Amino acid sequence: MSSWTIDRRAFLKVSASVGGSILLSSCMDTRASTAGAQSSLFEPNAYIRLAPDGMVTIVAKNPEIGQGVKTMLPMLIADELDVEWKNVKVEQAIADAKRFSRQFAGGSLATPFNYDELRRVGAAGRQMLIAAAAETWGVSADECTTSAGVVKHAASNRTAPYGTLVAKASTMRVPDLAKVKLKSPSEFRIIGTPVRGVDTPAIVAGKPLFGIDVKVPGMLYAVFVKCPVFAGKVASSNAEEVAKLPGVRHAFVVDGGTALNKLLGGVAIVADTWWAARKAREKLTVTWNEGATAQQSSAGFAAKAAELARGPAARTIVKAGDPDAAFASATKVVEAQYFYPFLSHATLEPQNCTASFANGKLEIWAPTQNPEPGRALCAETLGIKPTDITITMTRSGGGFGRRLNNDYMVEAAWISKTIGAPVKLLWTREDDMQHDFYRPAGFHNFKAAVDAAGKVTAWRNHFVSFGEGEKFAPSSSLDDDDFPAGFIPNLLVEASVMPLGVPTGPLRAPGSNALAFVMHGFIDELASAAGRDQVQFRLDLLGEPRMVMDKENKPMYDAARMRGVLQLVAEKSGWGRQVPKGTGLGVAFHYSHRGYFAEVVEVAAANGRFKINKVWVVGDIGAQVINPMNAEHQAQGSVLDGIGEALGQEITIEGGRTVQSNFDNYPLLRLVQAPPVEVHFKVTDNPVTGLGEPALPPVVPALCNAIFAATGVRIRSLPLSKQGWTYA
Amino acid sequence: MPFTLKVNGASRTVDADPEMPLLWVLRDLLDLPGTKYGCGIGQCGACTVQLRGNPIRSCQVPVSAVGNGEITTIEGLSVDGASHPLQKAWVELDVPQCGYCQAGQLMSAAALLKRTPKPTDAQIDSAMNGNLCRCATYLRIRSAIHRAAELGSGVAASSGKEG
Numbered sequence: 080m081s082s083w084t085i086d087r088r089a090f091l092k093v094s095a096s097v098g099g100s101i102l103l104s105s106c107m108d109t110r111a112s113t114a115g116a117q118s119s120l121f122e123p124n125a126y127i128r129l130a131p132d133g134m135v136t137i138v139a140k141n142p143e144i145g146q147g148v149k150t151m152l153p154m155l156i157a158d159e160l161d162v163e164w165k166n167v168k169v170e171q172a173i174a175d176a177k178r179f180s181r182q183f184a185g186g187s188l189a190t191p192f193n194y195d196e197l198r199r200v201g202a203a204g205r206q207m208l209i210a211a212a213a214e215t216w217g218v219s220a221d222e223c224t225t226s227a228g229v230v231k232h233a234a235s236n237r238t239a240p241y242g243t244l245v246a247k248a249s250t251m252r253v254p255d256l257a258k259v260k261l262k263s264p265s266e267f268r269i270i271g272t273p274v275r276g277v278d279t280p281a282i283v284a285g286k287p288l289f290g291i292d293v294k295v296p297g298m299l300y301a302v303f304v305k306c307p308v309f310a311g312k313v314a315s316s317n318a319e320e321v322a323k324l325p326g327v328r329h330a331f332v333v334d335g336g337t338a339l340n341k342l343l344g345g346v347a348i349v350a351d352t353w354w355a356a357r358k359a360r361e362k363l364t365v366t367w368n369e370g371a372t373a374q375q376s377s378a379g380f381a382a383k384a385a386e387l388a389r390g391p392a393a394r395t396i397v398k399a400g401d402p403d404a405a406f407a408s409a410t411k412v413v414e415a416q417y418f419y420p421f422l423s424h425a426t427l428e429p430q431n432c433t434a435s436f437a438n439g440k441l442e443i444w445a446p447t448q449n450p451e452p453g454r455a456l457c458a459e460t461l462g463i464k465p466t467d468i469t470i471t472m473t474r475s476g477g478g479f480g481r482r483l484n485n486d487y488m489v490e491a492a493w494i495s496k497t498i499g500a501p502v503k504l505l506w507t508r509e510d511d512m513q514h515d516f517y518r519p520a521g522f523h524n525f526k527a528a529v530d531a532a533g534k535v536t537a538w539r540n541h542f543v544s545f546g547e548g549e550k551f552a553p554s555s556s557l558d559d560d561d562f563p564a565g566f567i568p569n570l571l572v573e574a575s576v577m578p579l580g581v582p583t584g585p586l587r588a589p590g591s592n593a594l595a596f597v598m599h600g601f602i603d604e605l606a607s608a609a610g611r612d613q614v615q616f617r618l619d620l621l622g623e624p625r626m627v628m629d630k631e632n633k634p635m636y637d638a639a640r641m642r643g644v645l646q647l648v649a650e651k652s653g654w655g656r657q658v659p660k661g662t663g664l665g666v667a668f669h670y671s672h673r674g675y676f677a678e679v680v681e682v683a684a685a686n687g688r689f690k691i692n693k694v695w696v697v698g699d700i701g702a703q704v705i706n707p708m709n710a711e712h713q714a715q716g717s718v719l720d721g722i723g724e725a726l727g728q729e730i731t732i733e734g735g736r737t738v739q740s741n742f743d744n745y746p747l748l749r750l751v752q753a754p755p756v757e758v759h760f761k762v763t764d765n766p767v768t769g770l771g772e773p774a775l776p777p778v779v780p781a782l783c784n785a786i787f788a789a790t791g792v793r794i795r796s797l798p799l800s801k802q803g804w805t806y807a
Numbered sequence: 808m809p810f811t812l813k814v815n816g817a818s819r820t821v822d823a824d825p826e827m828p829l830l831w832v833l834r835d836l837l838d839l840p841g842t843k844y845g846c847g848i849g850q851c852g853a854c855t856v857q858l859r860g861n862p863i864r865s866c867q868v869p870v871s872a873v874g875n876g877e878i879t880t881i882e883g884l885s886v887d888g889a890s891h892p893l894q895k896a897w898v899e900l901d902v903p904q905c906g907y908c909q910a911g912q913l914m915s916a917a918a919l920l921k922r923t924p925k926p927t928d929a930q931i932d933s934a935m936n937g938n939l940c941r942c943a944t945y946l947r948i949r950s951a952i953h954r955a956a957e958l959g960s961g962v963a964a965s966s967g968k969e970g
Contacts, residue, residue: 145905145942275901282906283897284888285841285881289907292840300835326824354824354831427845427853427907427941476843476907477941508846708901712947716904719943742850742939751932753945 121245123204123253125178126156126197133228133242135162140172140179141189142448143278144478146771147709148189150277152197154706158269159201159262161225162241169277174450174470182472184448185483185585187672187769190705194767195261202259211247212239227268264703273708278474290446290473291505293433298501299328300353302360303490305345305514308369308735309580310337312344316365321348324362326355329498333490337370339582340484340516342460347494353505372580372735377421377520380732383577384522384543388416392541392573394549397559400569405537409528413608417525417597418796421730422518422586423737423745428476429511432491435501436461441468442501445488446475453485457492479720480585484516512745513737516584517730519545519555523597528569533609535620537569545579552579554589560635561590562598562670565627566620581732587720588772591671592779596725599667599780600795603787613666613784614649618642637675640699641668643761644677648697651759652679661685662692663788667780673766674773675699678718682785683807689786690807691754694718696774698758701765710770715756717774723748725779727800752806810870814839815883825871829863830854832870833880841881841910845939852938855911856880862918864937881910884917892959893917896951904942912938916952925956 121129128136137156143149153169172179181192205225212230213220216237224231228241241248264271281288306312313332322330327350335344346365350356387393406412433444441463447453450470458465475482491504506514522543528536545552557574564570586592606616624639645668649655654664661683668677676699681692696714704710727746731738739745758774783794786804796802811820814837821836833839833856842865845853849864856865857879885891889898893916896902903909912935919926919934926934931952940948 143905145903147904275898276903276906278906279898279901279903280889282903282909283881283894283913285839285884285910286888287840289843291844294838294840352827352831352835354827354835358824358826425941427843427851427905427939429844475905477905479941505844508848712901712904712944715946716943719945723943741848742846743848747851747939747941748943748945749939750935750945750948753943753949756946 119245121208121248123207123248124200126200127160127204129204129241129245131242131245133240134166134168135160136168136170138170138172140182142182142184142450142472142475143171144184144448144475144482146184146189146713147276147706148184150274151706151709152189152193153277154269154274155194155197156201158267159198160204161268162228164269164274166228171472174454174472176451182450183483184478185480187674187772190767190769191673198261199256199259202261203254203256206254206259207248207251208241208244210251211244215239215247270705271703271707274706275708288474289428289476290431290433290444291428291476293444293473293503295433295435295444295501298433298503299349299351299498300356301347301349301491301494301502301504302353302356302507303333303345303347303494303504304360304363304365305343305510306367306369307513308367308373309582310339310343310372311367311369313346314366314368316346317363318346321359321363324359326351327359330359330363331497333493340486341456342489342493343486347497349494349498349502353503357507369735375580375735376733377731380520380577387543387575387577388522388524388541393575394573396542396557396572396574397564398571399564399567402537402539402569402571405569406526406528409536410531411529411608412526413529413604414526415601415604415795417523417600419521419593419596420797421520421581421732422724422728423512423515423730423739424479424481424586425512425745425747426475426477426479426481429506429508430481430487431503431505432488433501433503434488434491434495436492436496436499439463439467441492441496443468443470443488443492444473445470445485446473446482447485447488448475448478448480448482449485453488456485456489460489461492461496479587480589481515484584486514508742509740512740516553516582518586518589518592519552519579519583521555521593525601527601527605529605529609533611533616535567535605538563538567539571540573542572542574544574544576545583546576547578551576553583554585555583556590557594560629561594562636563620565629565635566622580735587717588671588775591669591772591776592721592724595667595669595776596779596783596797599669599777600783600793603665603780603784604793612655614645614654617645617666617668621645636670640675640763640765641670641677643763644668644675644697644699647759647761648677648679648695651697651757652681652695654679661789663785663790665781665784665786665788667777667784669773669776671776672773673700673768674770676773676777678777678781680778680781680785682782682789684786684789687803688805688807689789691722691782693754694756694778694781696756696758697761698770698774699761699763699765700770700773701767702762703767704760704762705767710760711758713770714758714774717772718756718778719748719753721775721778722752722782725782725797725799726752726806727798729798729801810873811875812870812873812878813875814878815880821870823870826869828866829856829868829870829873829878830865833865839880839882843907843910845908850939851908852915853908853911855914855938857914857918860918860921862915879914881913884913891917892955893920893951895958896955900947900951900954902944902947902951904944908938908940912940912948916948916955919952920956926952
């Protein structure tokens with residue numbers, strides 16, 4: 080988990096199947112063939128189109144899911160190109176791995192992957208415009224400067240607006256991206272300023288931006304009914320009768336396979352309107368071959384986890400020092416068991432996709448976070464070439480990791496191919512909640528020793544999770560570099576797994592969104608047992624401000640940065656101040672997705688009811704906050720997302736199927752429940768990193784620790800609603 | 808069967824199943840996709856439109872129950888899609904993240920401001936609590952409603968044709 084090379088965990092989780100070609104070379108190879116003296120536009124690369132009137136179109140390469148990349152990435156280009164933001168139009172890229180590499184929304188990676196690269200793209204364009212002006216004027220390019228879309232030559236007092244240089248610039252040599260000169264941060268004019276979302280005006284006008292809004296000529300509407308037990312198959316159905324219902328054009332069985340993230344079996348109903356398909360579904364009867372997963376349940380998982388916890392762990396994840404000896408000589412030993420449930424992504428826009436298959440070619444319009452694996456899946460399933468598939472990435476009504484899987488895409492593609500017409504597949508809310516890739520549940524069995532000085536001397540965690548053999552189910556792992564590895568001298572982290580037929584996958588801040596809760600809940604217990612102040616105890620645990628190295632002696636965790644955000648959040652929240660009886664402050668920190676975050680929650684609680692008075696957030700995402708307007712908002716949204724998860728969200732499994740079905744039994748946070756969230760960024764001399772995720776994890780333990788501070792009641796299991804807590 | 812609806816100031820005739828919820832009539836038959844489907848059970852508010860000035864969950868209202876009441880959707884909140892005080896405030900404060908719920912939020916907020924031009928936090932809580940935002944943009948929603956109240960004294964200053 081180096082903080083300045085690639086975050087290994089995040090990279091593996093989101094991009095293993097994403098094309099890894101190099102942006103810098105590939106984007107410059109795509110200089111438009113029309114570029115040249117004949118062209119009316121200057122197109123130095125795949126991202127920039129400059130028109131004679133000075134207007135610049137900048138292509139936003141990554142899918143927008145609400146994280147703000149459609150605004151942020153073009154800001155990077157525009158600043159280095161040195162144009163005014165008001166003269167920029169942003170255009171969403173289609174999925175095209177040849178022109179744009181790494182087009183996905185995941186791992187909070189858009190910033191670290193693109194911060195330098197896209198600035199270079201902009202700087203290259205600027206360099207060509209300068210070269211064009213210099214050649215026209217017969218002066219050295221080194222003597223020319225730019226400002227707000229104008230090239231200047233101070234010595235001769237000449238200026239040339241970019242738009243006047245379009246033809247000439249198009250004949251200039253494309254510079255080597257690795258060698259273009261970038262601005263120093265003091266020269267930024269767009270980066271670091273508050274910029275509003277480029278789609279905000281269209282959103283407030285109700286314009287069709289989302290996948291669900293796609294309409295193509297001749298399009299029909301579909302629902303797809305899958306077995307409620309994951310990967311079950313159709314044994315028999317009355318699809319032929321359903322096909323005769325009013326408005327229905329087709330109803331047919333799809334065999335599907337058994338891979339949870341590919342095409343599963345079910346019945347497709349295609350109609351003139353979505354409502355007709357949805358209504359016809361009520362007349363559908365299916366006998367399912369449910370398969371072995373029908374034997375699985377949340378109660379069964381809990382019983383099995385308890386059994387596994389009593390026995391020896393199946394394997395060791397990381398061991399340091401001599402934990403046995405340390406426990407034997409300990410002053411105080413604390414033990415606790417923690418649990419967190421399965422969670423659903425519950426994107427407000429249900430999964431949907433519009434597909435049009437004709438003449439061996441497939442067109443896709445999809446709200447997807449990860450188009451290239453979707454292309455591969457469709458190609459494999461339909462038996463066509465990936466190059467015969469076009470994918471338009473629509474805006475997504477939320478992502479949170481759900482749309483990294485493209486199961487809905489291949490369903491739409493299959494249905495369109497089967498019926499030979501364009502089709503919009505839309506899942507119902509119930510389909511969406513019951514066919515998710517859930518945040519996996521997990522069970523942690525902790526034991527730790529504290530010495531007489533109140534220092535943690537030993538730590539053991541037997542983590543009971545899901546998977547088979549050495550392999551964890553997706554997003555259910557615990558790694559050898561997870562905190563507190565590297566910070567406690569005698570440490571033993573072990574794991575046992577049980578089989579799982581329920582699909583799991585990344586949910587915003589995968590891994591961390593659960594691990595932070597258990598780690599910082601238990602650390603809070605240790606500080607209490609030691610009778611220490613919670614913040615000071617954590618500072619001592621972090622130790623000297625230093626880079627903690629992993630076993631290969633690579634940078635793993637910057638204790639200095641974490642100490643920095645922890646100290647600042649203590650200051651901002653007035654940590655240690657007197658609070659009324661029944662009010663408590665809780666603190667937690669967590670490093671994830673290259674960001675260092677510490678948060679404090681203030682809670683007022685009594686008699687099983689509680690209210691969050693306020694949350695303080697301090698984050699360190701490096702040397703630059705690119706768009707302060709969105710950065711604050713992402714941090715607030717992440718924190719409120721975490722609070723919503725903790726309050727009442729839980730997916731349970733019975734008979735191999737998901738019990739919850741809609742927002743009446745899977746409650747999202749509501750407006751009245753949203754406390755004020757004060758956000759600060761601690762700017763440090765470190766690489767600039769992403770913000771879609773790392774603010775979420777600490778709030779969950781900080782909230783639970785605050786409830787303890789207010790009431791003396793420990794929260795070791797979520798959600799709070801199941802522990803008898805009501806949000807006042 | 809045919810239904811004639813008054814939508815955003817215009818008379819529109821559709822041929823629809825009487826049970827078809829207004830939401831799907833608007834989205835799929837009348838090409839007004841600004842109103843969104845979120846849950847289908849009246850829990851999320853993404854489908855909020857105004858019927859005779861009152862916010863309703865259009866996923867819960869069959870087209871046959873609409874009658875000749877004036878319907879206002881997000882597309883009709885203002886003539887230019889930008890000039891309602893709420894739209895101005897939403898842009899000024901950059902309220903949306905993913906944006907999917909925002910049409911419903913705006914239609915609920917517009918109904919609130921019409922009744923209560925200067926709402927308190929408690930009045931905002933009460934009027935807006937039925938509108939879910941999965942991105943949890945609630946803090947800016949609250950601020951933007953206050954800002955819209957300042958900007959336009961509610962609907963009185965709107966150039967929209969909101970019924």
